[in-house]
Amino acid sequence: MSEALYTLATACQHAEDIRKSRFLAQAVPVEDPEQALAVVKAVSDPAATHNCWAYRIGQDYRFNDDGEPGGTAGRPILQAIEGQGIDRVVVVVTRWYGGIKLGAGGLVRAYGGTAAECLRLAERVPIVAMARLQLRCDFAGLALLKARLRELEAEVIDESFDAEGVELAIRLPESRVGEAQARITDISRGRYSARRVD
Structure with a gap:
């Protein structure tokens, strides 16, 4: 089939x-x-x-x-x-x-x-093929990062906080993965990057 x-x-x-x-x-x-x-x-x-x-x-x-x-x-x-x-x-x-x-x-x-x-x-x-990304960011960049990723139809499916920052799991359309990774690197000036976990 x-x-x-x-x-x-x-x-x-x-x-x-x-x-x-x-x-x-x-x-x-x-x-x-x-x-x-x-x-x-x-x-x-x-x-x-x-x-x-x-x-x-x-x-x-x-x-x-x-x-x-x-x-x-x-x-x-x-x-x-x-x-x-x-x-x-x-x-x-x-x-x-x-x-x-x-x-x-x-x-x-x-x-x-x-x-x-x-x-x-x-x-x-x-049906839109979806992908998952994982990344770490600091508290200061969290709100901006979430807002900019929402523009790419990304949703945060999990977030865990510790003393250093936040670990995020994101779900987004497969076709937007490259754009999201570039945007994350841009926003953080290269301090954080997202890796695929699916």
């Missing part, structure tokens, strides 16, 4: 009634498997017949049929994610059984189709 270049801008949902069963697909952008599983738990309806799901985060993926016949729910949801070229997403399709059996092919179409339509309607955003 070629690497997906998009994720979802925000959570979305799409519902369909298929032969008296109600199917609700809920798609949520996620950063890691733990977050994906937390979303599954949060949006699943314990009163529903089935809460089937799949996620893809880079090369990491999982799916679950939640009691439907093997391969008729979770895998079609995952195929819908891949077919739409979306990454860093979890999709939960909840089914309330309406009394008419759909058969294996009908289930595959219902779960995969509801998930695919949900993702097709969702607002997408490009």
Whole structure:
């Protein structure tokens, strides 16, 4: 599979009634498997017949049929994610059984189709490759450094203080790393430099 270049801008949902069963697909952008599983738990309806799901985060993926016949729910949801070229997403399709059996092919179409339509309607955003930098600076330069790095879409993800100064961990778009390193050297007149840690 070629690497997906998009994720979802925000959570979305799409519902369909298929032969008296109600199917609700809920798609949520996620950063890691733990977050994906937390979303599954949060949006699943314990009163529903089935809460089937799949996620893809880079090369990491999982799916679950939640009691439907093997391969008729979770895998079609995952195929819908891949077919739409979306990454860093979890999709939960909840089914309330309406009394008419759909058969294996009908289930595959219902779960995969509801998930695919949900993702097709969702607002997408490009995935930006991110990098991490680590650097030390003195207290006097901290405020200016943070302000100038924010201009490069950098965010401070960790800072620890000691008697000599501050250790910063920064996350920023991969494409801005060189510019950020040059800016850090400029601001400090060469006293501090940032190294990549990812």
